Amino acid sequence: MGEQRIRQIVLDIISLVAPDADLSNVRDEVPLREQLELDSMDFLDIVMELRKRYRIEVPKEDYPKLASLASCVAYLGPQLQGHA
Amino acid sequence: MVDEQVVIIGAGMSGLAAGIRLAHFGKHVLIVEKHRIPGGLNSYYWRNGRRMDVGLHAVTNYVPVGRKQAPLPKLLSQLRLAREELDLCPQRWSEIRFPGCTLRFSNDIELLFSDVRDRFPGQVDRLRRLTQHVEAFDDKRLDVEPGSARQVLREYLSEPLLAEMILCPVMYYGCAREHDMEFVHFATTYKSIFCEGLARPRDGVQRFIGALVKRYKAAGGQLRLGDGVARLDVHGGRVRGVRLESGEELPCDLVFSCAGYYETMRLCSDVKEPPAAADLGRLSVIEAISILDRPPADFGLDAAVVFFNDAEQFPYACPSGPVETGSGVICCPNNFERHEDLPEGVIRSTALARYEDWAGLGDEEYARAKREWCERLSTRVESFAPGFREHVLDSDLFTPRTIHRFTGRLNGALYGAPQKLRDGRTRLDNLFICGTDQGLVGIVGALLSGIWMANLHVLARS
Numbered sequence: 001m002g003e004q005r006i007r008q009i010v011l012d013i014i015s016l017v018a019p020d021a022d023l024s025n026v027r028d029e030v031p032l033r034e035q036l037e038l039d040s041m042d043f044l045d046i047v048m049e050l051r052k053r054y055r056i057e058v059p060k061e062d063y064p065k066l067a068s069l070a071s072c073v074a075y076l077g078p079q080l081q082g083h084a
Numbered sequence: 085m086v087d088e089q090v091v092i093i094g095a096g097m098s099g100l101a102a103g104i105r106l107a108h109f110g111k112h113v114l115i116v117e118k119h120r121i122p123g124g125l126n127s128y129y130w131r132n133g134r135r136m137d138v139g140l141h142a143v144t145n146y147v148p149v150g151r152k153q154a155p156l157p158k159l160l161s162q163l164r165l166a167r168e169e170l171d172l173c174p175q176r177w178s179e180i181r182f183p184g185c186t187l188r189f190s191n192d193i194e195l196l197f198s199d200v201r202d203r204f205p206g207q208v209d210r211l212r213r214l215t216q217h218v219e220a221f222d223d224k225r226l227d228v229e230p231g232s233a234r235q236v237l238r239e240y241l242s243e244p245l246l247a248e249m250i251l252c253p254v255m256y257y258g259c260a261r262e263h264d265m266e267f268v269h270f271a272t273t274y275k276s277i278f279c280e281g282l283a284r285p286r287d288g289v290q291r292f293i294g295a296l297v298k299r300y301k302a303a304g305g306q307l308r309l310g311d312g313v314a315r316l317d318v319h320g321g322r323v324r325g326v327r328l329e330s331g332e333e334l335p336c337d338l339v340f341s342c343a344g345y346y347e348t349m350r351l352c353s354d355v356k357e358p359p360a361a362a363d364l365g366r367l368s369v370i371e372a373i374s375i376l377d378r379p380p381a382d383f384g385l386d387a388a389v390v391f392f393n394d395a396e397q398f399p400y401a402c403p404s405g406p407v408e409t410g411s412g413v414i415c416c417p418n419n420f421e422r423h424e425d426l427p428e429g430v431i432r433s434t435a436l437a438r439y440e441d442w443a444g445l446g447d448e449e450y451a452r453a454k455r456e457w458c459e460r461l462s463t464r465v466e467s468f469a470p471g472f473r474e475h476v477l478d479s480d481l482f483t484p485r486t487i488h489r490f491t492g493r494l495n496g497a498l499y500g501a502p503q504k505l506r507d508g509r510t511r512l513d514n515l516f517i518c519g520t521d522q523g524l525v526g527i528v529g530a531l532l533s534g535i536w537m538a539n540l541h542v543l544a545r546s
């Protein structure tokens with residue numbers, strides 16, 4: 001799966017979890033929490049939606065790997081292989 | 085564990101919210117509700133062809149679209165509900181009326197500040213500082229220190245009457261204890277009323293309940309109406325299964341309950357002792373609903389909600405007789421935005437009441453007492469809306485006994501037990517309390533409680 005596609009998957013989940021967030025120019029390297037005012041409840045939901053939709057388990061110690069869009073893409077890329 | 089079977093006791097606001105969260109994330113959830121209509125304390129019924137709402141004055145925590153970090157948008161996103169589904173209409177303004185002094189407040193706190201500036205010279209900056217203190221206080225932590233709201237108010241405000249006036253709406257909308265309020269609950273409720281604001285769903289509480297039930301079912305949740313949980317089978321510190329009033333037995337891995345803490349513990353198969361009277365809540369209310377042939381503003385009642393108190397001191401305690409009409413809350417649905425075209429005028433008035441005076445009455449005595457107190461409460465309300473009584477098309481009164489009957493709350497205690505279970509845990513590993521007895525009162529409070537408890541005990545854990 002291409003990076004753009006993974007990026008979009010993450011953004012789609014964020015738009016569900018935080019529908020008021022402005023996703024029009026999220027920067028890849030900056031932590032999502034800083035750009036979008038996401039709190040721990042939102043983070044939990046991102047993890048839960050990844051599990052629900054793509055059966056990806058993100059253990060607690062890996063949460064920091066979801067900090068920015070770029071790190072999400074790097075971390076989720078291998079796990080999303082096999083999903084069309 | 086995806087295959088966990090969850091049983092939720094009660095389709096109150098918090099039960100529905102917990103149910104939505106758990107079902108959305110793949111749990112097998114069954115909500116069992118005793119009554120035929122969901123909603124619990126906040127429900128509705130039909131009378132003479134009209135839909136009457138129970139327990140809806142206003143929804144607290146209203147913020148306009150665009151204000152993000154607030155409980156209302158948070159709960160909408162957590163429940164994956166669109167704001168439009170609730171169709172919330174903000175209040176115009178509300179009033180706190182004490183002898184010789186009225187303060188107005190709206191969904192812009194500046195109105196309150198400006199009335200305080202006019203009525204209480206020198207206090208407005210103090211009130212601003214109190215507001216900052218409340219806003220900075222982290223009321224979401226599990227381990228908050230106990231604290232007295234009255235004491236904090238004394239520290240910030242040097243005018244006792246102002247402190248009493250501020251307490252009045254806050255206690256009515258969020259205090260399970262008599263006389264004083266736990267500071268954390270004060271902070272939550274103060275923000276929900278003054279820093280955020282009041283609104284009403286255009287079509288009443290049915291709108292809310294309908295949206296929640298639809299969402300819950302869409303997430304795969306099951307709802308059983310008209311059948312209660314009769315017993316929780318307890319072995320080895322866990323609930324192993326539930327037995328319904330219909331006789332059916334269901335296995336379960338987890339149980340959430342919004343039926344109240346003591347009310348729930350009484351269902352446990354290993355319990356012999358009834359709860360101590362001192363632990364149960366005593367605060368209950370009567371509510372009179374008057375349907376009018378014209379809007380309440382025609383009688384001078386143009387505020388959305390009026391919180392009144394006839395003395396300088398606001399006592400807030402279980403009355404020493406059936407009802408205390410010296411203080412109360414009056415709500416006019418017509419005085420919310422976009423409500424101009426409601427076909428009829430409505431005045432709902434609420435006052436504190438004592439369950440024991442209502443519980444033991446025979447049918448005829450009960451009917452007589454209802455008529456008498458409806459009359460007396462109306463007389464009190466008439467001082468705010470002279471002449472309205474000649475324009476009443478229909479009226480109804482519900483009492484502490486009604487609350488007990490339809491929600492099972494002991495003593496008809498609408499605010500639940502005075503001591504809250506902040507983390508929702510019970511002595512049983514897999515039984516959790518949400519809603520009123522977890523600590524948050526009100527519609528939004530109950531919804532947040534259900535979300536919070538589902539997250540804390542199930543979703544964040546797995």
Ligand SMILES: Cc1cc2nc3c(=O)[nH]c(=O)nc-3n(C[C@H](O)[C@H](O)[C@H](O)COP(=O)(O)OP(=O)(O)OC[C@H]3O[C@@H](n4cnc5c(N)ncnc54)[C@H](O)[C@@H]3O)c2cc1C
Nearest residue numbers: 094096097098118124125139141142312313519520526527
């Ligand atoms: C007169 C009045 C006015 C109010 N006004 C407002 C207001 O203006 N704004 C506001 O925000 N809030 C208001 N409230 C408060 C609000 O209604 C409650 O705080 C909130 O609805 C509580 O929700 P809950 O989830 O704790 O549970 P509840 O609503 O108490 O629900 C508990 C449910 O459990 C069910 N149950 C009990 N035992 C069993 C059993 N054994 N088996 C199955 N089911 C069972 C009951 O039937 C009930 O449906 C008002 C309440 C009243 C009574």
